[in-house]
Amino acid sequence: MQTDGINPKISRMANQIAMFMESKPEAEGIEGLSSHINDFWEPRMRRQFFQLIDAGGEGLRPLVIKASEKIRRPDPA
Amino acid sequence: MKDFIIPAPMFSDRDMGTPASKSKTQVTLEIDGFEVTVPEGTSIMRAAAELGITVPKLCATDSIDAFGSCRLCLVEIEGRNGTPASCTTPVAPGIRVKTQTGKLKQLRKGVMELYISDHPLDCLTCGANGDCELQDMAGAVGLRDVRYEAEANHFLAKNTSGEANIDWLPKDDSNPYFSYDPSKCIVCNRCVRACEEVQGTFALTIEGRGFESRIHAGVKDDSFLASDCVSCGACVQACPTATLIEKSVLEIGTPDKSVVTTCAYCGVGCQFKAEMRGDELVRMVPYKHGKANRGHSCVKGRFAYGYASHKDRILNPMIRDSINDPWQEVSWTEAMDFAASRMKAIQEKYGRQSVGVITSSRCTNEETYLVQKLTRAVFQNNNTDTCARVCHSPTGYGLGQTFGTSAGTQDFDSVEAADVILVIGANPHSGHPVFASRMKKRLRKGAKLIVVDPRRTESVEGPHYRAKHHLALKPGTNVAVVTALAHVIVTEGLYNEEFIRTRCDWDEFQDYMEFVADPRHSPEAIEMLTGVPAAEVRGAARLYATGGNAAIYYGLGVTEHSQGSTTVIGIANLAMLTGNIGRPGVGVNPLRGQNNVQGSCDMGSFPHELPGYRHVKNPEVRAIYETLWDVKIDPEPGLRIPNMLDAAVEGTFKGLYCQGEDILQSDPDTHHVASGLAAMECVIVHDLFLNETANYAHVFFPGSSFLEKDGTFTNAERRINMVRKVMAPKQGYADWEITQMFANRMLEDQGRAKWGYTHPAQIMEEIAMTTPSFAGVSYEKIETMGSVQWPVNDKAPEGTPLVHVDGFVRGKGKFIRTEYVATDEKTGPKFPLLLTTGRILSQYNVGAQTRRTDNTAWHPEDLLEIHPHDAENRGIRNGDWVRLASRAGVTSLRADITDKVSPGVVYTTFHHPDTQANVITTDFSDWATNCPEYKVTAVQVSPSNGPSDWQEEYNAQATLSRRILPAAE
Numbered sequence A: 001m002q003t004d005g006i007n008p009k010i011s012r013m014a015n016q017i018a019m020f021m022e023s024k025p026e027a028e029g030i031e032g033l034s035s036h037i038n039d040f041w042e043p044r045m046r047r048q049f050f051q052l053i054d055a056g057g058e059g060l061r062p063l064v065i066k067a068s069e070k071i072r073r074p075d076p077a
Numbered sequence B: 001m002k003d004f005i006i007p008a009p010m011f012s013d014r015d016m017g018t019p020a021s022k023s024k025t026q027v028t029l030e031i032d033g034f035e036v037t038v039p040e041g042t043s044i045m046r047a048a049a050e051l052g053i054t055v056p057k058l059c060a061t062d063s064i065d066a067f068g069s070c071r072l073c074l075v076e077i078e079g080r081n082g083t084p085a086s087c088t089t090p091v092a093p094g095i096r097v098k099t100q101t102g103k104l105k106q107l108r109k110g111v112m113e114l115y116i117s118d119h120p121l122d123c124l125t126c127g128a129n130g131d132c133e134l135q136d137m138a139g140a141v142g143l144r145d146v147r148y149e150a151e152a153n154h155f156l157a158k159n160t161s162g163e164a165n166i167d168w169l170p171k172d173d174s175n176p177y178f179s180y181d182p183s184k185c186i187v188c189n190r191c192v193r194a195c196e197e198v199q200g201t202f203a204l205t206i207e208g209r210g211f212e213s214r215i216h217a218g219v220k221d222d223s224f225l226a227s228d229c230v231s232c233g234a235c236v237q238a239c240p241t242a243t244l245i246e247k248s249v250l251e252i253g254t255p256d257k258s259v260v261t262t263c264a265y266c267g268v269g270c271q272f273k274a275e276m277r278g279d280e281l282v283r284m285v286p287y288k289h290g291k292a293n294r295g296h297s298c299v300k301g302r303f304a305y306g307y308a309s310h311k312d313r314i315l316n317p318m319i320r321d322s323i324n325d326p327w328q329e330v331s332w333t334e335a336m337d338f339a340a341s342r343m344k345a346i347q348e349k350y351g352r353q354s355v356g357v358i359t360s361s362r363c364t365n366e367e368t369y370l371v372q373k374l375t376r377a378v379f380q381n382n383n384t385d386t387c388a389r390v391c392h393s394p395t396g397y398g399l400g401q402t403f404g405t406s407a408g409t410q411d412f413d414s415v416e417a418a419d420v421i422l423v424i425g426a427n428p429h430s431g432h433p434v435f436a437s438r439m440k441k442r443l444r445k446g447a448k449l450i451v452v453d454p455r456r457t458e459s460v461e462g463p464h465y466r467a468k469h470h471l472a473l474k475p476g477t478n479v480a481v482v483t484a485l486a487h488v489i490v491t492e493g494l495y496n497e498e499f500i501r502t503r504c505d506w507d508e509f510q511d512y513m514e515f516v517a518d519p520r521h522s523p524e525a526i527e528m529l530t531g532v533p534a535a536e537v538r539g540a541a542r543l544y545a546t547g548g549n550a551a552i553y554y555g556l557g558v559t560e561h562s563q564g565s566t567t568v569i570g571i572a573n574l575a576m577l578t579g580n581i582g583r584p585g586v587g588v589n590p591l592r593g594q595n596n597v598q599g600s601c602d603m604g605s606f607p608h609e610l611p612g613y614r615h616v617k618n619p620e621v622r623a624i625y626e627t628l629w630d631v632k633i634d635p636e637p638g639l640r641i642p643n644m645l646d647a648a649v650e651g652t653f654k655g656l657y658c659q660g661e662d663i664l665q666s667d668p669d670t671h672h673v674a675s676g677l678a679a680m681e682c683v684i685v686h687d688l689f690l691n692e693t694a695n696y697a698h699v700f701f702p703g704s705s706f707l708e709k710d711g712t713f714t715n716a717e718r719r720i721n722m723v724r725k726v727m728a729p730k731q732g733y734a735d736w737e738i739t740q741m742f743a744n745r746m747l748e749d750q751g752r753a754k755w756g757y758t759h760p761a762q763i764m765e766e767i768a769m770t771t772p773s774f775a776g777v778s779y780e781k782i783e784t785m786g787s788v789q790w791p792v793n794d795k796a797p798e799g800t801p802l803v804h805v806d807g808f809v810r811g812k813g814k815f816i817r818t819e820y821v822a823t824d825e826k827t828g829p830k831f832p833l834l835l836t837t838g839r840i841l842s843q844y845n846v847g848a849q850t851r852r853t854d855n856t857a858w859h860p861e862d863l864l865e866i867h868p869h870d871a872e873n874r875g876i877r878n879g880d881w882v883r884l885a886s887r888a889g890v891t892s893l894r895a896d897i898t899d900k901v902s903p904g905v906v907y908t909t910f911h912h913p914d915t916q917a918n919v920i921t922t923d924f925s926d927w928a929t930n931c932p933e934y935k936v937t938a939v940q941v942s943p944s945n946g947p948s949d950w951q952e953e954y955n956a957q958a959t960l961s962r963r964i965l966p967a968a969e
């Protein structure tokens, strides 16, 4: 899967949210992270996010990878 | 002025002579045979005024404490000797007062005669003619002649033999807005007291005694401009004569009517009387019944309104094919056709999501509501955002998570009951001056102050107060400091267990307690990181927790960080820990930047929320608008400003309608913003001036100023204040009409029903109908109450001055862990200094308005503050041009060497486009809201010869882009 052309901010922002959520118990952190992204990230960003995940999620913190299962996949553009 | 006020006032605007007493005990007495009951401590003068009896007076006015110097207000009291001054004599039960007797009349005439003998008699040509209390009093006491000619006087420049009069002083016209003519001064001391009691600056003094006494600004030879005077205008308003008078009154004449309206500058939301002659604005005078300002003002609202008639204002719509072309003036119809067809074409070609809007925190609630409605109902997406994103979005998130509502908890009056005031990352002195004056008044009465700020700001100490603790932390370490404060409160057992048990979730508290009690959060453990001595943190925490009513006020120094939301949560935790929530004198208060930041957030400007902070994912909320607007609302969140710019660079976002904001100047990482804008095919800028963003625009809709339209602003207290039209829009339409014209032009193409608002009151009706927290708001209610604080609904029909009184809006208060994470923006060998940004008193935001007024007398350019140590290392002298570089860009400005900043920290403001401080700031942002991290940028400073290449190129491009061709006829 292609990951060039994905805004490097996507992984930085996901990791930033993770760092806040990591101070919570894990289940709550996963819930917090996934609903945060579901609530605030528009489909275009989530699409890029899933491109990263589908390419193996390199550079993403483990909590992001775990939470990704609960993040809504947007319709393809 | 013989007042004709719009709206007809609910409360009299009359000068009652002395301030109201707050006592609960009532006292009954008799004045001139009439009985009156007033609170204990009221002056006889005020009690008489309650009865409609005006005792002659000169040195008393109800904004300041009585002084008792003019001896004009004498009265007689049955059974007491002498003739006491009614302004300084308090009422007593059962006394019988006479205000008009033969003896009193005689005495008053004598007093007036003395005054008039040392006053020029040029009333007919005097600027205060018709608005002078000395004149009024001469009339009131029946003065018909002056029997003695004074041997020495203050008002003749030369005596009869042509020699210079040593007692005469020339006029001081140094202040751009008011003049001081000592020859007319009656030394009543009102100005001095106003400067001390109301403003708190202590700029004025009386020098000398008796006949020798004179008013001085600052030390002897200072002028007003050179003194500490901040030009708030309080002294001018207090002056009973023409001694201190607005230059605009001297030029135009006295006003003939006044319209109550609201300042369009900052989030304090001061109410003013716009005093008019015909449709010319003569002056703005702070309105005594304005609940945010209580009759006070700052230099911006009081004097800096000249931008509304500045020659740079654009009055015709303009279009152009490409941003390299000059502008073409066109009719409104042509502009609408052009804009609508471009937006339509873009959506057809690139999809529904390819366009969006930016709403303004300077425009009214009604205008903002329409702009977000434009994108949701006409463009049919949720791509709306507001510049509040770049300042207070973390407040919305943080307070929403912990308390359940994204707004401040108090009204400004609350500060009068505070015992400890904790100011974090805010400089009210400069940013929120009228609130600062109210705060300083409380501090002078003994409340304690704690300031958390990297810089020794003007708020840290001032006349007769000084912060007990100033935690001068390294920029970017707010979370560590706030968490350490909580650590001390928890580990030293200073928390309010009863409050936490009843009002918060106890289990969450246990979890939080375990987290903060960890020694790694102790003040000692973080001292190296934050640079704040542990003892100071401990002292501050103890004071906050145990000093009585403790209130937190915070600003952009909290929010504009990569952990902005976390700090807001930390602040909410502090208030809950100590039970400082839900009564006067306490609370958590965000100080909002622009006038309508609160309102623009309330009105659904964010891409994930419909008005009233309701997420677009909720079908029942969408249904309300879907029915009303006959459209399908997108359930997915839309694009935020940074997303819009990213998407533009990626090629998927092509059209923007930007109302009243200048994102090119106000948003971080100017290069990125510029490339985003340049990649768009239709940028519509709707503003008063060709702002920096307009350099990249294809359509320009000229906007109307706040003087030219009706509507409402919501201030930092959640107070909805009325904005009233005092003159017709200079370019023909109020801003809400322009948005409606544009929407209707697009709706026409879509074959859908048009909008039909004929007055902003109807827009407010729609807001009230669809938004529960506004359910009870109407123009009628605002008219009758003067203003109202949301929520306004069945439970609180008169609005809500304090929130979370009996319980939190979300139910139980929620404690959340606040782990400190260092920002990625780190200093290193290349960029060893930390830059933080702020603002100063006389300028506002990007300065588009204030730069176009005489306020530039105080701040002609942005300066870089740098510590002497850092300056010396780099061979920089005061006033030198320096090069300021970060990994994002380079700019140049002049250095101001000062120890207000610590070594390792530099500071600047962002009021001038030539400086473009945002060329330097990076695209790092708050984790939760993407609020940009303005307050921390790693930089290097080095000597330079002048403006950078980029600044010169930019100016060349801007000049080129601002060319205007007149309309083809």
Ligand code: SF4
Pocket (backbone or CB within 6 Å): B191, B194, B195, B199, B201, B202, B203, B204, B217, B228, B229, B230, B231, B232, B233, B234, B235, B236
């Ligand atoms: S304008 Fe304000 S600060 Fe200046 S002297 Fe008058 S009261 Fe004081």
Ligand code: SF4
Pocket (backbone or CB within 6 Å): B184, B185, B186, B187, B188, B189, B190, B191, B192, B215, B235, B238, B239, B240, B241, B243, B244
């Ligand atoms: S300047 Fe005006 S207010 Fe001040 S002492 Fe003179 S007359 Fe009174």
Ligand code: SF4
Pocket (backbone or CB within 6 Å): B263, B264, B265, B266, B267, B268, B269, B270, B293, B297, B298, B299, B300, B301, B302, B432, B433, B434, B435
């Ligand atoms: S404090 Fe703010 S609202 Fe009040 S006059 Fe000054 S700028 Fe206007």
Ligand code: FES
Pocket (backbone or CB within 6 Å): B056, B057, B058, B059, B060, B067, B068, B069, B070, B071, B072, B073, B074, B085, B086, B087, B088
């Ligand atoms: S008004 Fe009372 S002494 Fe001047």
